[in-house]
Amino acid sequence: MTLITLLLVLGIGIGVGMIMGLTGAGGGMLAVPALVYSQGWTMQQAMPVALLAVSLGAMIGAIDGLRRKQVRYKAATLMALAGAPLTSLGILVAKNMSQRWLMLAFSTVLLIVVARLIFQAKTQLLGSAHSTERQDAMACVNRETGKFDWTIKTASVIGLIGACAGFFTGLLGVGGGFIIVPLLRHFTNLSMQSAAATSLMVIALVGSVAVTSAILHGAEIPLLFSLVFALTSVTGVLLGRRVANLLPSATVQVIFAGMLVLVAFSFLVKAF
Known part of the structure; x- marks a missing residue:
């Protein structure tokens, strides 16, 4: 490994890890294109290396979240169990896709995530009612125990989120947090910190x-x-x-969205 390669790896690794630690998502989204451009690899070559780094980083982040009692470990385990079988399906689909269509799919997903991040940031800045206290969510955390009130509906919602995350983990070589965090925030009343920490545990399990x-x-x-x-x-x-404890979450989301826009358009250009 040359000195230039080593410096690139150090820079990319720290950058990817920081984004994942800040948001509970995005590690694979940045790691895959970074490896493609810096090493001249195909997406299929970059995906397993990116997943290895993202999974290990997520595991460390999840341990930190468990220590802070932010991880809903039963929900994370259910999402991982639902997502793991579909990970292999995603990998098989990716192996049979052309490089162009894989890049187009990757870019499309990135732009969808960007739209969601910007909407969430705008909602927070305007002081919308999407707070951690809302009790109209499909799956609710009990305010007294801090844990989910488990019902068939709650288990179904959590399981479907995990299944979606697992498929895209295999297909695109990403951790799945870009699906888990927004969906947990939309369908449950988890706080942003708890959603991010729980997402990291799922990423660690499914990514492995x-x-x-x-x-x-x-x-x-x-x-x-x-x-x-x-x-x-x-x-x-x-x-x-x-x-993450020093910056407003809306600021982090806007910065993250800007980075993903650049990555998405660069892949669209390369695809065509």
């Missing part, structure tokens, strides 16, 4: 399954490169978790 599945399907992971990338991502996650 996805990496194993990718290897079993013949993916090659450069050991030294992946190890350095994963360790720097963990460092970034820990930094991001600290910074």
Whole structure:
């Protein structure tokens, strides 16, 4: 590994980790294109390496969230169980897609996420009623216990969120947090901090399954490169978790949305 490559890996890893620590999402979205451009890899080559780093970083972030009692671990486990089987389906679909269509799909998902992030940021800045106290959500956390009131409806909502996240984890090589966090915020009354922490636990569990599945399907992971990338991502996650306590979530979401717009349009240009 050359010095230039090492510096690139350090920069990308810390940047990816910080975004994931700040938002509970976005690690894979930035890691995959960063590896594609910096290493000249295809998306199929970049996905397992990105997932390995994102999964390890998410695990460290989830442990921090558990320590702070922000992780709803039963919901995270259910989402992981629902998402894991569909991860392999996503990987199989990705292997049979052309590079152009995979990039177009990736860009489309990014732009959908951007629209959602901007809407959430606007809602927060205007002081909308989407607060942690709302009790009209489909799946509600009990204010006295701090845990979900488990019903068939609650389990169904949480399971479907996990299933969607699992499929896109395998298809696009991303952690799935870009689906988990917005859907948890929309369909439950979890706070942003708790949604992000719970998302990190799901990413760690589902991402580990996805990496194993990718290897079993013949993916090659450069050991030294992946190890350095994963360790720097963990460092970034820990930094991001600290910074998250200092910045308004709306500010973080706008910055994140701007970065994703740049990535999405660069992939659209490359696809055509």
